[in-house]
Amino acid sequence: MRRIVSPINFRPDRLPPGQHWTDKLIILGISDPPELDLSQYRLKIFGEVEKPVVLTWEDIMDLEPVELVADFHCVTRWSCKDVVWQGFHVDEIKKLVNIKPTAKSVMIHSLDGYTTNIPIEYFFDEDVIFAYKLFGKPIPPDNGYPLRLIVPKLYSWKSAKFVAGIEFMPEDRPGFWEMRGYHILGDPWKEQRYSY
Numbered sequence: 001m002r003r004i005v006s007p008i009n010f011r012p013d014r015l016p017p018g019q020h021w022t023d024k025l026i027i028l029g030i031s032d033p034p035e036l037d038l039s040q041y042r043l044k045i046f047g048e049v050e051k052p053v054v055l056t057w058e059d060i061m062d063l064e065p066v067e068l069v070a071d072f073h074c075v076t077r078w079s080c081k082d083v084v085w086q087g088f089h090v091d092e093i094k095k096l097v098n099i100k101p102t103a104k105s106v107m108i109h110s111l112d113g114y115t116t117n118i119p120i121e122y123f124f125d126e127d128v129i130f131a132y133k134l135f136g137k138p139i140p141p142d143n144g145y146p147l148r149l150i151v152p153k154l155y156s157w158k159s160a161k162f163v164a165g166i167e168f169m170p171e172d173r174p175g176f177w178e179m180r181g182y183h184i185l186g187d188p189w190k191e192q193r194y195s196y
């Protein structure tokens with residue numbers, strides 16, 4: 001399996017300013033994990049694409065798997081080293097839909113009603129994957145079962161859990177936390193925590 005180690009793990013300033021290391025992921029979420037039957041699961045890819053697609057769990061299992069090792073930085077100041085995820089790389093999406101040149105940003109839609117926005121150049125990056133395994137096992141419900149996005153270069157509120165929709169947008173628009181005062185981008189090395 002292809003293995004990617006995020007370039008953030010090799011930074012000389014590996015721990016972003018104002019963060020401290022913890023030895024595990026701390027569960028954070030706006031609600032309890034949603035109940036889910038995989039046979040009913042669907043992933044919708046829509047918005048600024050020529051033809052929207054809807055994937056079943058089987059379709060997702062057919063995509064080429066990839067392993068990602070990446071540090072995880074939460075805006076509430078904890079960071080976790082070398083978290084190991086498996087899933088599919090975002091470039092797989094380009095094989096499934098034709099993305100219009102008007103697409104400038106992505107909104108991730110989750111089963112708990114959560115949303116988060118990511119500019120397209122941060123979304124289509126070498127170390128961004130949709131993960132279905134954490135340390136070799138299906139992602140536990142609290143950590144985002146069945147599918148979550150991992151964007152190592154941004155604070156982890158951008159790494160949406162329970163993903164059910166990928167919307168390509170003509171302009172950047174705030175998601176759940178971005179509407180409530182979190183920074184629109186969220187670069188940990190620039191301490192882009194809040195928008196005020």
Ligand SMILES: Nc1nc2c(c(=O)[nH]1)N[C@H]1C(S)=C(S)[C@@H](COP(=O)(O)O)O[C@H]1N2
Pocket residue numbers: 025026027028029030031074075110111112114142143144156157158159160161162
């Ligand atoms: N769907 C969804 N994704 C989410 C959240 C959420 O509330 N709902 N919280 C975010 C925040 S603030 C953090 S720090 C991480 C926490 O991931 P963990 O619970 O696996 O540690 O998930 C992010 N993704």
Ligand SMILES: [Mo]
Pocket residue numbers: 028074075076156157
């Ligand atoms: Mo967070």
